[in-house]
Amino acid sequence: MKLNEIRDNEGATKNRMRVGRGIGSGKGKTAGRGVKGQKARTGVSIKGFEGGQMPLHRRLPKRGFNNIHAHDLNEVNLGRVQEAVDAGRLDASAPVTVEALVAAGILSRPRDGVKLLGVGELTAKLSFEVTRASKSAVEAVEKAGGSVTVAYAAGVAHRGTASAEA
DSSP states (O other): OOGGGOOOOTTSOOOOOOOSSOGGGSSOTTTTSOSSSGGGSSSOOOTTOBTTBOOHHHHSOOOOOOOTTOOOOEEEEHHHHHHHHHHTSSOSSSOBOHHHHHHTTSOSOOTTOEEEEOOSOOOSOOEEEESEEOHHHHHHHHHTTOEEEEOOOTTOOOOOOOOSOO
């Protein structure tokens, strides 16, 4: 086989339809666009346009609330942290921070910080430095002999929630 003999597999490519080339082609005259009106023209096709009637997306009421100040936190369960410690991906002697969790593969990216949740069992003595922690998580960590420090992430305004160490 030579370079000039290489070609695609049979059926891998399809010839494009040439429109507007006479009625005998099957795609002549209106070229598959139907007839007349705004949508038959090129470059214009208003989404949601209903011919002067109030469009559906404007007839329906607004619902809900989008909080622009909300924190985009990662949630981490104690069970996942214990699995990482058992697998040797997380150092039990070093403090467990957002960077350590990302390096261990527990989190894909840091976002605005981490909230520690109490699902699962923790047996290792760990010191956590997280953005937030649930009461059950703090109790489980302290029961295992560890500690939880709630430190707010840089650039994230906290809302006056109490520290877990208090």
